[in-house]
Amino acid sequence: MKHRSDTVAMSPIPSHVRVALELRIPSDVRYIERVVEMVTRQCAELEYHPRQLALNVPVALTEALSNAILRGNREMPSRSVRVRAEVDRDRLVLEVADEGTGFDLEACLVDPTSPENLTREDGRGLFLMKRLMDRIERFDNHGNVVRMTLRRHD
Amino acid sequence: MKHRSDTVAMSPIPSHVRVALELRIPSDVRYIERVVEMVTRQCAELEYHPRQLALNVPVALTEALSNAILRGNREMPSRSVRVRAEVDRDRLVLEVADEGTGFDLEACLVDPTSPENLTREDGRGLFLMKRLMDRIERFDNHGNVVRMTLRRHD
Amino acid sequence: MSFAIRKQGDVVVVDVEGQLIVGNRQELKQKVLDELERGEKKFLIDFGHTGYIDSSGLGVLVSLSKKIREQGGELRLANLNDDLKTLFELTKLDTLFQIADTKERALESF
Amino acid sequence: MSFAIRKQGDVVVVDVEGQLIVGNRQELKQKVLDELERGEKKFLIDFGHTGYIDSSGLGVLVSLSKKIREQGGELRLANLNDDLKTLFELTKLDTLFQIADTKERALESF
Ligand SMILES: Nc1ncnc2c1ncn2[C@@H]1O[C@H](COP(=O)(O)OP(=O)(O)O)[C@@H](O)[C@H]1O
Ligand SMILES: Nc1ncnc2c1ncn2[C@@H]1O[C@H](COP(=O)(O)OP(=O)(O)O)[C@@H](O)[C@H]1O
Numbered sequence: 001m002k003h004r005s006d007t008v009a010m011s012p013i014p015s016h017v018r019v020a021l022e023l024r025i026p027s028d029v030r031y032i033e034r035v036v037e038m039v040t041r042q043c044a045e046l047e048y049h050p051r052q053l054a055l056n057v058p059v060a061l062t063e064a065l066s067n068a069i070l071r072g073n074r075e076m077p078s079r080s081v082r083v084r085a086e087v088d089r090d091r092l093v094l095e096v097a098d099e100g101t102g103f104d105l106e107a108c109l110v111d112p113t114s115p116e117n118l119t120r121e122d123g124r125g126l127f128l129m130k131r132l133m134d135r136i137e138r139f140d141n142h143g144n145v146v147r148m149t150l151r152r153h154d
Numbered sequence: 155m156k157h158r159s160d161t162v163a164m165s166p167i168p169s170h171v172r173v174a175l176e177l178r179i180p181s182d183v184r185y186i187e188r189v190v191e192m193v194t195r196q197c198a199e200l201e202y203h204p205r206q207l208a209l210n211v212p213v214a215l216t217e218a219l220s221n222a223i224l225r226g227n228r229e230m231p232s233r234s235v236r237v238r239a240e241v242d243r244d245r246l247v248l249e250v251a252d253e254g255t256g257f258d259l260e261a262c263l264v265d266p267t268s269p270e271n272l273t274r275e276d277g278r279g280l281f282l283m284k285r286l287m288d289r290i291e292r293f294d295n296h297g298n299v300v301r302m303t304l305r306r307h308d
Numbered sequence: 309m310s311f312a313i314r315k316q317g318d319v320v321v322v323d324v325e326g327q328l329i330v331g332n333r334q335e336l337k338q339k340v341l342d343e344l345e346r347g348e349k350k351f352l353i354d355f356g357h358t359g360y361i362d363s364s365g366l367g368v369l370v371s372l373s374k375k376i377r378e379q380g381g382e383l384r385l386a387n388l389n390d391d392l393k394t395l396f397e398l399t400k401l402d403t404l405f406q407i408a409d410t411k412e413r414a415l416e417s418f
Numbered sequence: 419m420s421f422a423i424r425k426q427g428d429v430v431v432v433d434v435e436g437q438l439i440v441g442n443r444q445e446l447k448q449k450v451l452d453e454l455e456r457g458e459k460k461f462l463i464d465f466g467h468t469g470y471i472d473s474s475g476l477g478v479l480v481s482l483s484k485k486i487r488e489q490g491g492e493l494r495l496a497n498l499n500d501d502l503k504t505l506f507e508l509t510k511l512d513t514l515f516q517i518a519d520t521k522e523r524a525l526e527s528f
Contacts, residue, residue: 276367
C-alpha cells in the first residue's frame with residue numbers, strides 16, 4: 001500500500017489502544033528470541049521506556065519462556081508453550097503457559113545475590129523476573145501459567 | 155534494544171500467531187487513516203496478500219469506520235467507535251462498534267452498479283464491504299456492531 | 309495526504325498523494341471546483357501516488373465529473389494501479405470515467 | 419547472534435553480537451573453553467554489540483570465569499551499556515567480575 005508516513009502522522013492516534021498477542025511455540029529454546037522480538041515490538045509501538053524494551057521485557061520474558069520449555073515441558077516435543085501478551089499504554093501483562101505440573105513460586109525463589117549463591121551458575125531466573133516486573137503470579141490452567149505484569153513508563 | 159535482524163531471522167516463527175487489536179476512537183473521520191494503518195500492519199506481519207493489504211482491508215475498514223462515525227454516532231462528541239481486529243494466518247475478523255441504534259443490513263444494501271445508481275455520489279459503502287470481505291454481519295451489543303471476515307491469501 | 313495541482317498546457321493536473329477518503333475528499337473537491345470557476349475546462353487526476361480510495365472518494369469523483377461536464381469541460385483519470393482498477397471495476401465506475409494508463413496518454417487524448 | 423573471536427596482543431577478545439541467552443550460550447562457552455585449552459590465559463568479552471543477556475547467559479559467564487581462574491587466567495568484561503550494567507548490579511555480579519567501561523581500558527588493565 002502506498003502510505004506516506006507524513007500522511008498517517010496527520011491522522012490522530014486512537015484514544016485507547018490495546019494489543020493482545022497470542023503465540024504458541026514448540027518446546028525449543030530457539031523460538032525464544034523471535035517471541036521476545038514480537039512482544040517488545042508491540043510495547044515499542046505503545047512507547048514503553050527504552051529500558052523496559054531493552055531490559056525488563058526481554059529478560060523477564062526469556063526467563064519465563066526458558067523455564068516453561070526446560071522445566072515445565074522438559075523439552076518434550078509433544079508439549080508446546082503458549083504465550084499471551086496484552087499491552088496497552090498503562091501496562092503489559094505477559095502469560096506464559098506450559099504443560100507441566102507447576103511449581104511453588106515462593107519456595108523456588110532463592111536469593112542469588114547472597115554470598116553462598118553468588119558464584120552459582122543457575123537460580124537467577126525467577127529472581128530476575130521478580131525484580132524486572134512489577135508483579136509475578138503463578139496459577140494452574142490445564143497446566144502451569146506464569147503471569148507477569150509491568151506498568152508502562154515513558 | 156540492539157537487535158540484529160539476521161539474529162531474529164534465525165529464530166523460528168511460532169507455530170501459531172494471533173493478534174487482537176482493540177482500539178477506541180472519537181467520532182471523527184480524521185482518525186480513520188491511523189486505524190487502517192494499524193490494522194493493515196498487523197495483517198502485513200502475517201503475510202496477507204498485497205492486494206488484501208492495499209485494497210480489501212483498508213477500503214472495507216474505512217467504510218465501516220465512516221459509517222460508524224457518520225451514521226451510527228452522527229459525529230456526536232459524546233460517542234466513540236470501538237474497533238477490534240483479530241488476525242491470524244487463516245483469517246482477519248474486524249468488528250466496528252458504534253453507539254447508534256443499528257440498521258437493516260440487507261435493506262440498506264443497494265446495487266450501486268445498476269444504471270439508475272451508477273451516477274449517484276453515495277451508497278457504495280456497504281456494497282464495497284460486502285464485495286471486499288468474505289463475510290459481513292451486523293448485530294447489537296450495547297449499540298451497533300458490524301463484523302467483517304476475510305480469509306488470508308498468500 | 310495532499311493534492312498537488314499544476315497546469316500542463318491547458319490541462320489542470322491534480323496529483324492525489326496518499327489516501328482519497330472521507331477525511332479529505334472535500335479538499336480535492338474544493339480545489340477542482342475553484343479551478344473550474346476560474347474557467348478551466350480540462351482536468352486530469354493522476355493516481356500514480358495514491359494509496360486507497362473509499363466510497364466517498366469515488367463519490368467526489370462522480371460529482372466532479374458531472375460538474376465539469378455541465379461547464380462543457382472534461383475529466384480524465386490516469387495511472388490507476390491494479391488495486392485501484394479493481395475498485396473502479398467492482399463499482400462499474402470504469403464505465404463512467406475515461407481512464408488512461410499513463411498521464412502522457414491522458415494528456416494526448418484531450 | 420554470533421561470537422567473533424580474535425587475538426589482540428596476548429588477549430583473546432570475544433565480541434558478543436546480539437543476544438546471549440539460553441539458546442546460544444553453549445556456543446560462547448565452547449569457543450572460550452577451546453581457547454583456554456589451547457593455552458590462552460587472558461580473555462576479554464566485549465558487550466558493545468550485545469542486546470540482552472538472560473540468567474543462563476550470566477551463568478555461563480560465572481562458569482567461564484571460574485574455569486579461566488582455575489587455569490591461572492583472567493576474564494574481563496567491557497562495554498556494558500546501562501541496561502546490561504543494571505542487570506549485573508541487580509544480580510550483584512558486578513562484584514564478581516572485573517568490568518571496564520571500554521575495551522581499551524580493559525586491555526590496558528591486564
Ligand atoms: N515453568 C516451570 N515449571 C516447573 N518448575 C519451574 C518452572 N519455572 C521455574 N521452576 C522451578 O523453579 C526453579 C528456579 O528457577 P529459576 O530461578 O529460573 O532458576 P533455574 O531455572 O536456573 O534453576 C527451577 O529450577 C524449577 O525447579
Ligand atoms: N453504522 C451504521 N449505523 C446506522 N446506519 C448505517 C450504518 N452503516 C450503514 N448504515 C445505513 O446504510 C446506508 C448505506 O450505507 P452505505 O452503503 O455505506 O452508503 P452511504 O453511507 O454512502 O449512504 C446508510 O445510508 C445508512 O442509512
